Amino acid sequence: MNLKTKIWLTVATIVLLFSFFTLYYFPDQQAKLLLRNYNNEVQHLANTVALGVKIAITEQNFEGVQTAMEFVKSDPRLEFISMLQTDTTWNEAHTSYTTTEKLFKTYPENNPYSPAAVSDENIIVKRSPFESSLMSGAILLGFSTDVINSSVRKIKITSLLVSGVVFCIGIIIGFWLSKTISDPVLALRNAAIRVSEGDFSARVKNNSGDEIGELGKSFNQMVEYLAITTRKLKRANLTLASTNDTLKNTVQELKVTQDQLVQKEKMASLGELTAGIAHEIQNPLNFVNNFSETNQELIEEMVQELQHGDTAEAILLANNIRANEERILTHGKRADSIVKGMLQHSRASTGIKEPVNINALADEYLRLSYHGIRAKDKSFNAKIKTKFDKNIGTIEVIPDDVARVLLNLYNNAFYSILEKKKLLHDNYVPVIEVTTKDLQDKIEISVKDNGLGIPEKIHDKIFQPFFTTKPTGQGTGLGLSLSYDIITKGHGGGLKVNTQEGEYAEFIIQLPYAVKGELA
Structure with missing residues (x-):
């Protein structure tokens, strides 16, 4: 994703977020606010009428009841106003009662709404109860929502117009950012690619006085410095090439010297080991010599016994000779093992694990x-x-x-x-x-x-x-x-x-x- 695409995505994201706010969030919040205020207003009017009716009934001023209800008749938003009477009926034992509401007075007289009417999208219905010594009941007031719906439509139209203006401004800003940021940066990238390929004649043309213009100037200075440095390096490489063979010979000599030092270390440890090996090998050799001398004596005795015909004694001597031979073999193998160990230590390792x-x-x-x-x-x-x-x-x-x-x-x-x-x-x-x-x-x-x-x-x-x-x-x-x-x-x-x-x-x-x- 290049820089120009990122700029357009950023601008589009900002425009979309603002459009969402102006087209959906803001109108929705305004509609909720208008509806809440309208509900409060209708409830306040219902409370006012209920208070006037209560006062008029308490004073037995029935004309005042009519006056109180006519308080809202002139309001063009009025759908209906009804006065409900609440009757209480007790059972014969006076242990419980039931209440019923009946329409006492309404305007207009052909009001289609019942005492159980509730608010919907076309009308707001509010109830305000009253109670006096002569009568108990409630005022039921219904107002049209046409005013609210009209205001909401106006808000949505205004939001749509604002979103359109913001969209146009976003397009203008996108083109401006692309022209002032993306194009110079892409030119700088192309010039950098040419420099990486060895073309030090690449330069960036940007006459703006902002940071991007300063970056272009710094790039041009860097390329000039690289061109000069490259020429110096080429001359230095020619000099290094002439000494490269000498260094190779020196490294080879050092490697040979190192191998000699390693071998010297091995031989030094071998020299220290030799004295210990000599002591170790002397014991089995002593055993071999001693048992060999003993066997010679036993063989002479065995020959004499055979000459005398004493085969039992000869067999006994032969068994002793066999036992001594086994001891000679054991200690001979021990000496052989020690010698082999010394030889293995002196030569190069096989590198094989076992x-x-x-x-x-x-x-x-x-x-x-x-x-x-x-x-x-x-x-x-x-x-x-x-x-x-x-x-x-x-x-x-x-x-x-x-x-x-x-x-x-x-x-x-x-x-x-x-x-x-x-x-x-x-x-x-x-x-x-x-x-x-x-x-x-x-x-x-x-x-x-x-x-x-x-x-x-x-x-x-x-x-x-x-x-x-x-x-x-x-x-x-x-x-x-x-x-x-x-x-x-x-x-x-x-x-x-x-x-x-x-x-x-x-x-x-x-x-x-x-x-x-x-x-x-």
């Missing part, structure tokens, strides 16, 4: 991180508390990525309590708490330490890439940034921190359930 026992994963990497710290500092000890929710089943995640996040949080926690231990010595007991919770639609992993905490001024920076509080050479500043991306972008979860400087730091991971099953 069901994982989060409790087992959290516990395994907690021990690996702790042994890694202990490998660097044999004197270091910490109190480790775990509270794993047994209701947590398997959850579909990318195992390598979640393991990398847990390892990073554990390493940061151990680093914090180790630094605080260096400051407080024996007055401080390092504690790390790892908790998991089943929140129905998601699981929560909390890693809390009572170390140095995080200063409030850097709370909003800890998840930024390359931000670190560690000394130069001890951290890339990518650990928490990568962890945040893995949890939020890779798994649709959340990673937040609660901390108080000098007291504690708690990192909370939330991961939504994809597949919820029984614990392995």
Whole structure:
């Protein structure tokens, strides 16, 4: 809907509303007012005649009764005037009575209206009772409504004429508004379309001194400024084009550098993990070696027993050998699992989600991180508390990525309590708490330490890439940034921190359930 149509609709609406008022509402209200006043006037006349009749009857002046009734005979609006007499008849026991009205006197004498006559569209009938010691009754007065109807017709004709005048004025105003507002605005719109298509020669011709004329002048100034600015931008684009290739090369170099830094962060965490893995893998290897030596001794004994023909003892020794072989196999698989985990951590993630026992994963990497710290500092000890929710089943995640996040949080926690231990010595007991919770639609992993905490001024920076509080050479500043991306972008979860400087730091991971099953 264009502006011209809106202007005409507005003018038409105003004219129609005014016409409705002048043609319907105003005449209707005037007719009601005239009719109400006319009713009051007729009732007043009926009351006046009734009062005169009452006075005349009380004074036994019957000529006065005639005079009172003739008070309205000369009124051209009079249709009839009747004097009714009310008779009261009691029953024989004088316990009840009935009243009847009969026509006592009327004018004109051939009055066709009965004592029960009521008002209609042609006549207004009013009743005024009177009562004296000699007679009781009522005056019934009827007046024609011709005067009222004539006045209403005149009002409607006047309203129709006024509506016609307003309609003509509305048409004139509509044409004037269209000429002075719509046409200049449409010209401005057309010029704006040409400018949007790149034609900066478009101008608006409007010599009026009103706001629309000022708008046209401002538009012309704007187009001139745009033309000049466009020419400058074209020259600037030529300059930018010459440096675009250089910027592309720089971006490519930055991307390569970033990939190298990410790989460096992964290798740094792998280095910290290696010491813990070495400690973990040593136990199953010791078991394998010990049981292998024992089996060699048992085999020699079994050979001797077979040579002596003692098959029962040989079978017993064979059973012991089988049991030891099962232990060797179990611990060999344990060592194999640890080596595979290290290899998976060192290479790029597959990005494939699979069901994982989060409790087992959290516990395994907690021990690996702790042994890694202990490998660097044999004197270091910490109190480790775990509270794993047994209701947590398997959850579909990318195992390598979640393991990398847990390892990073554990390493940061151990680093914090180790630094605080260096400051407080024996007055401080390092504690790390790892908790998991089943929140129905998601699981929560909390890693809390009572170390140095995080200063409030850097709370909003800890998840930024390359931000670190560690000394130069001890951290890339990518650990928490990568962890945040893995949890939020890779798994649709959340990673937040609660901390108080000098007291504690708690990192909370939330991961939504994809597949919820029984614990392995």
